[in-house]
Amino acid sequence: MDRVYDHLVTLLADKFEVDSDRIVPSVTLGELDLDSLAVVELYVTLQEEWRVPLDDSAASAELTVGEVAGSVAALLTEPASGPEAAQ
Template identity: 55%
Template sequence: METVSQYLVTLLVDKFDVDPDAVKPGSTLVELELDSLAVVELLVTVQERWGVELDDADAGDDLSIDQLARLVADQLPRGGGPVDAAADTGTAR
């Protein structure tokens, strides 16, 4: 089963063109050079994929990948996965 952390790494690399070597659990969104529009797009994509609610207040500049993964995972039922397991990472351009 895909984990939230794995999904975030794939999403950041594929959709937001972040250098894979830069994506580490402690990397913040600002360190990954995501602007405010990209952060909003990231949150919307994650919410749609996992069926969770994320608040803009949750996504400050200092939010790390690990913290975002925990925000999502904490809202999932035990053993929960993506809303649509067949959905891709939203990489269509």
């Protein structure tokens, strides 16, 4: 999860202009001043960059940075399935 967390910190700092000193695993996205639209944009960006199927409907400003990183990391460790896996 460390590489996912580190990438998430970089993404939040660069794309969403969050001060990296404020980003810790226990802080919520809302506490980082991300509104609901920004949270969905974050999820879409993570899906595109990591090629994981994050559930946009579960995107919430109440999620912590650690929870988001954990969700991505968990999806990265799951075995591939579906039509793309057969290619």
